[in-house]
Amino acid sequence: MKPLHLLILVVLVIFLGALGFSAIERHSLLDSIYWVVITLSTVGYGDYVPTTRTGKIFTALLIVIGWLSIYLLLHTLVGRVVTEKVEEVLGLIERYVDLKDHYIICGYGKIAEILVRELEKMEKPFVVIEKDEEKVRELTEKGIKVIHGDALSEETLKRAGVDRAKGLASTFGDDAENVFLTVTAKDMNPNLRVVVVSNREENIDRLYRVGADRVISPKVEGGRSLARALISPILMDFIDRFSLFKGISLFQIKVKESSPFLSKSIRESGIKEKYNGIVIAVMRGGEVIPNPDPDFVIEKGDNLLVFGKEEGIRKLEEEIT
Known part of the structure; x- marks a missing residue:
């Protein structure tokens, strides 16, 4: 489970425990929340103790379930920190990239997957910035350079060597993030070529105005390709063939x-x-x-x-x- 889900579970245990204690022992909700926190923390002030048989059974179950939830949360958090540090020491996860005239891919989805494949085919140096841990491990296992972090953060962009990079591709599809990333990246490296993927045609001009060098809309590009395929089928066949024919x-x-x-x-x-x-x-x-x-x-x-x-x-x- 993800840390956020486990944290929600712990909060839920505290809240439900407080509701149960309030109903069984007839205390206020605030006093019941206080009792649950004191019980799970093992401080045991003794201000409130169960006086009924049902309350004692409920308390015993709450302690077991509560401590199990807290253990899972701490185990996950500590485990991830330790694992990430070990992988960083062993060089399995990039902390900083030592590249020049390279390309930065922000976000790893379906479009980025194809982009990575093309850059590998052309033997171009590149690094991927991705904040999802599972995707980071997937890329690491494939031997692809990846920075674990948020591409909207200046610190993460510095780690990816944005000041020495040749180009940056934003594959988020979220235009608010695209605008922020374009402005930030251009500010850090005015000579950087920024290519953005946008899902909304009405935002294309806005992205150009904030500094994007090229904005690609899958819907617009797809529509144009469809029109060419209908009107000029021979030309489209030629384009498809020469791009795939013997390199x-x-x-x-x-x-x-x-x-x-x-x-x-x-x-x-x-x-x-x-x-x-x-x-x-x-x-x-x-x-x-x-x-x-x-x-x-x-x-x-x-x-x-x-x-x-x-x-x-x-x-x-x-x-x-």
């Missing part, structure tokens, strides 16, 4: 100052010949340049949309970023 996919690569391809044309970069990739578009300063000419010169800050096989593009990404 072929579409990649976004940001060009940094240290890139060896700065001031070189796409032809001179050798992206097609050396990495077997095709640059299908370039995003520069908010402008999208589709199907760039082979003589198009690559500049710092450009985002290249490259279509090709994963192994070649991954090698390209390592050299160009």
